[in-house]
Amino acid sequence: MSYTSWRGVVGVIKPTMRPGSLEEFIRLLPEGVGVIPLFVGFRKGTEDEFREALDAYQSKVAELAEYKVDLIHPEGAPPFMSHGYKGEAGIIAQWEKKYGVPVVTASMTQVEALRALKVKKFVGVTYFTGKINDMFSRYFQEAGFNVMAMEGIPVAFEDVGRLSSQEVYAHTKKAFLQHPEADAIYMLGSGWRTLDIIRLLEEDLQVPVVHPVPARVWAVQKRLRVRQPVKGYGRLLEEML
Numbered sequence: 001m002s003y004t005s006w007r008g009v010v011g012v013i014k015p016t017m018r019p020g021s022l023e024e025f026i027r028l029l030p031e032g033v034g035v036i037p038l039f040v041g042f043r044k045g046t047e048d049e050f051r052e053a054l055d056a057y058q059s060k061v062a063e064l065a066e067y068k069v070d071l072i073h074p075e076g077a078p079p080f081m082s083h084g085y086k087g088e089a090g091i092i093a094q095w096e097k098k099y100g101v102p103v104v105t106a107s108m109t110q111v112e113a114l115r116a117l118k119v120k121k122f123v124g125v126t127y128f129t130g131k132i133n134d135m136f137s138r139y140f141q142e143a144g145f146n147v148m149a150m151e152g153i154p155v156a157f158e159d160v161g162r163l164s165s166q167e168v169y170a171h172t173k174k175a176f177l178q179h180p181e182a183d184a185i186y187m188l189g190s191g192w193r194t195l196d197i198i199r200l201l202e203e204d205l206q207v208p209v210v211h212p213v214p215a216r217v218w219a220v221q222k223r224l225r226v227r228q229p230v231k232g233y234g235r236l237l238e239e240m241l
Helices: 021-028 047-051 054-066 077-081 085-099 106-116 132-142 157-162 165-177 195-205 212-223 235-239
Strands: 009-014 034-039 071-074 121-126 146-152 184-187
Touching: 009 021, 009 054, 021 034, 021 212, 034 054, 047 077, 054 071, 054 085, 071 106, 071 212, 077 085, 077 106, 077 132, 085 106, 085 132, 106 132, 106 184, 106 212, 121 132, 121 165, 132 146, 146 165, 165 184, 165 195, 195 212, 212 235
Parallel strands: 009 034, 009 071, 121 146, 121 184
Antiparallel strands: none
């Protein structure tokens, strides 16, 4: 079975049933790029749940490959970060060889975005607390970055979407001001509704912001050989670096 769209089709694997980020992704994509979404269905948001999800992701990759999409994008950075930067690369290489379709994870798009912005050191913010943030930091350190902080905001996993963007702005600004020498701000996770503060943060703090949704739109465009800048959601997507 094959599905086509005139500028390409990307199959995405959403980690949860949470609404919001899928709609944002589709709205920011250029006209003519088709999207086929599948879902894993995380409920707890724990490191153990993330680490044990690889088989579930692989079954979705296999399904999307049967649809002959042009690109497969497993979303949800934590499940792949839990295997480390090199471990993730090995997993993706195996899947590409087995299924014959290009695959790029959320965390891979974020590393690429940071490199495109020439970032060396950054401050990260997440909606997780505790040791799992150390795991996120290790992933980026293995990728060659200086992670100056990875600051979580306390909120239940199922309630992330209820955080106001103003709350996230305040949390992010406070974390950055503790490390003003950082080159950039990194926002982990697309569960929170924060597209509206990306440009504000960049203007107020004078550093680029890497947010998962614009990063995936940017990375998908690159791989589909499409180039359509989008204004209002940060330098990465505005300039299509």
